[in-house]
Amino acid sequence: MGTITLGKVSKSFGATVIIPEIDLKIEDGEFVVFVGPSGCGKSTLLRLIAGLEDTSGGTITIDGRDVTGEAPARRKLAMVFQSYALYPHMTVRNNIAFPLKMAGEEKPVIERKVTEAARVLNLTDYLDRRPGQLSGGQRQRVAIGRAIVRQPSAFLFDEPLSNLDAALRGTMRLEISELHQQLGTTMIYVTHDQVEAMTMADKIVVLNAGRIEQVGSPMDLYRKPRNLFVAGFIGSPKMNLIMGPEAAKRGADTIGIRPEHLGISTSAGDWQGKVGVAEHLGSDTFVHVHTEGLGTLNVRTDGEMAVKHGDTVFLTPDPSKVHRFAADGRAL
Amino acid sequence: MARAVSTRTKIGFSIAAWLIALLIFFPILYTIITSIKTEAEAIAGFDLIPSVTFENYVEVQTQRDYFKPFMNSVIVSVGSTLLGCLVAIPAAWSMAFAPTKRTKDILMWMLSTKMMPAAAVLVPIYLLFRDSGLLDSRIGLTVMLMLINLPIMVWMLYTYFREIPVEILEAARMDGASLWNEIVYVLTPMAVPGIASTALLNIILAWNEAFWTIRLTTTDAAPLTAFIASFSSPQGLFWAKLSAASTLAIAPILIMGWFSQRQLVRGLTFGAVK
Numbered sequence: 001m002g003t004i005t006l007g008k009v010s011k012s013f014g015a016t017v018i019i020p021e022i023d024l025k026i027e028d029g030e031f032v033v034f035v036g037p038s039g040c041g042k043s044t045l046l047r048l049i050a051g052l053e054d055t056s057g058g059t060i061t062i063d064g065r066d067v068t069g070e071a072p073a074r075r076k077l078a079m080v081f082q083s084y085a086l087y088p089h090m091t092v093r094n095n096i097a098f099p100l101k102m103a104g105e106e107k108p109v110i111e112r113k114v115t116e117a118a119r120v121l122n123l124t125d126y127l128d129r130r131p132g133q134l135s136g137g138q139r140q141r142v143a144i145g146r147a148i149v150r151q152p153s154a155f156l157f158d159e160p161l162s163n164l165d166a167a168l169r170g171t172m173r174l175e176i177s178e179l180h181q182q183l184g185t186t187m188i189y190v191t192h193d194q195v196e197a198m199t200m201a202d203k204i205v206v207l208n209a210g211r212i213e214q215v216g217s218p219m220d221l222y223r224k225p226r227n228l229f230v231a232g233f234i235g236s237p238k239m240n241l242i243m244g245p246e247a248a249k250r251g252a253d254t255i256g257i258r259p260e261h262l263g264i265s266t267s268a269g270d271w272q273g274k275v276g277v278a279e280h281l282g283s284d285t286f287v288h289v290h291t292e293g294l295g296t297l298n299v300r301t302d303g304e305m306a307v308k309h310g311d312t313v314f315l316t317p318d319p320s321k322v323h324r325f326a327a328d329g330r331a332l
Numbered sequence: 333m334a335r336a337v338s339t340r341t342k343i344g345f346s347i348a349a350w351l352i353a354l355l356i357f358f359p360i361l362y363t364i365i366t367s368i369k370t371e372a373e374a375i376a377g378f379d380l381i382p383s384v385t386f387e388n389y390v391e392v393q394t395q396r397d398y399f400k401p402f403m404n405s406v407i408v409s410v411g412s413t414l415l416g417c418l419v420a421i422p423a424a425w426s427m428a429f430a431p432t433k434r435t436k437d438i439l440m441w442m443l444s445t446k447m448m449p450a451a452a453v454l455v456p457i458y459l460l461f462r463d464s465g466l467l468d469s470r471i472g473l474t475v476m477l478m479l480i481n482l483p484i485m486v487w488m489l490y491t492y493f494r495e496i497p498v499e500i501l502e503a504a505r506m507d508g509a510s511l512w513n514e515i516v517y518v519l520t521p522m523a524v525p526g527i528a529s530t531a532l533l534n535i536i537l538a539w540n541e542a543f544w545t546i547r548l549t550t551t552d553a554a555p556l557t558a559f560i561a562s563f564s565s566p567q568g569l570f571w572a573k574l575s576a577a578s579t580l581a582i583a584p585i586l587i588m589g590w591f592s593q594r595q596l597v598r599g600l601t602f603g604a605v606k
Binding site (some may be wrong): 054072077079082089172 | 435497498502503504506507509510
């Protein structure tokens with residue numbers, strides 16, 4: 001079981017308020033991603049749940065039990081750190097066995113569980129090595145191994161992939177998602193990378209300056225961002241935001257159109273512009289179009305689109321996909 | 333990008349390094365050379381070729397017992413180091429892992445006590461020692477040497493502990509380790525090299541300390557520094573014997589330093605390079 005509830009949880013360091021007051025419920029077995037720009041308080045929130053930071057107010061309950069004042073070890077949570085935080089003087093075997101040893105498990109039980117974890121994570125051949133002799137991806141797997149042997153009620157991941165190169169990040173992303181499917185345990189995952197958030201999460205919590213901007217499934221957030229912040233943060237490339245007469249025409253202060261919802265043509269359309277840069281990715285083409293009055297707009301179109309710098313193009317927004325926002329940033 | 337270094341530059345640097353090393357080592361070398369000269373040769377002036385005699389060593393040992401000051405040196409330097417570790421490790425620990433607003437100030441204040449000339453506190457310390465009956469006692473000297481080297485020990489250990497990532501300690505906490513287990517299984521094994529180099533340096537500093545050891549001891553607790561000093565006064569200056577006594581006094585620490593040089597250099601430069 002791993003239902004985690006935050007009730008009016010707040011955190012301040014002296015006079016600086018990091019997290020004002022947060023209410024959040026994480027259901028058992030859910031994969032929840034905390035996402036937001038750096039300094040938004042997402043890591044602090046995770047550390048509050050872990051018990052590595054004390055709350056300034058509010059309560060944290062795990063499976064109905066109030067753990068607000070409890071030590072990290074008693075919360076039955078496991079954490080994977082950004083820096084892996086492996087014990088450098090211990091072998092992989094001893095690193096994975098450490099939480100079991102601390103729990104006072106019998107030696108044969110430890111041996112069995114370590115072997116099993118190593119098998120699942122493809123670490124069997126590396127059990128007698130030290131962390132210093134492993135690659136980044138292997139280290140991250142050891143950190144995950146150390147977390148799974150305890151059979152915790154929830155896993156906490158603090159930007160676990162940001163020290164890996166792009167290719168490895170993709171692989172590890174899949175491995176963590178698969179692990180979640182296999183174990184069915186609650187996972188809370190902190191990242192600033194919205195691609196990780198979109199691809200892995202059952203539920204995304206978008207944070208900004210310590211406040212929750214929106215909670216929802218990845219597609220909810222993509223389709224119906226509650227405000228300008230979420231609209232700008234979720235989706236890659238970013239949503240185009242247009243102010244002025246074009247927005248006023250649609251009864252809004254600002255309108256947003258995702259790059260994939262802008263039609264592009266060389267002959268006719270609503271808005272005229274000149275191509276600044278065309279990025280040909282093969283499958284897609286990202287076109288940066290400089291327009292008069294609307295600024296630079298990004299368009300995502302098919303890979304065969306043959307446009308180049310200096311070409312005149314016409315853009316047409318898909319009317320059903322135009323997001324409208326009020327002056328205070330709320331979606332209309 | 334690595335800078336390309338020509339062989340000629342390398343040779344030049346090597347020669348320069350050897351010359352500087354020789355310059356630094358020369359006083360010790362000359363002491364050893366002088367210790368195997370006759371008294372007449374020693375007084376005659378600068379000469380690098382001795383007649384190789386060991387009579388000075390024999391005489392030094394017959395005139396004074398070498399073993400007693402040697403044992404005093406061992407007890408006082410090792411004792412002050414152990415005592416220092418007992419105080420400095422928890423101090424550096426709390427400063428590194430649970431710092432407060434004043435931690436930096438306290439560290440600076442501790443260091444500033446090393447800037448004070450020792451002579452400035454000679455009289456009060458001497459009187460304190462006299463009144464508490466600690467003059468010429470191993471315990472008194474051990475405490476004194478511990479106290480004067482404590483700032484350096486705390487600073488070195490603090491720098492060392494700071495290099496241990498807090499996340500590793502947090503991971504241990506998440507893994508269910510109690511504070512005791514965290515210290516025994518995670519912190520101490522990671523800090524052992526740092527503690528070892530701090531202890532080594534402290535032994536050397538305590539062994540070589542001369543200001544307080546000479547002034548606070550006479551016979552019972554006198555270490556090797558006082559042993560050397562005793563050859564310079566009563567019968568006038570006998571350079572060869574003085575050199576023999578000095579050689580005997582520095583030999584143990586020189587040998588220890590030689591064997592532990594890697595550990596020492598690592599300790600002194602730790603934290604300088606990521």
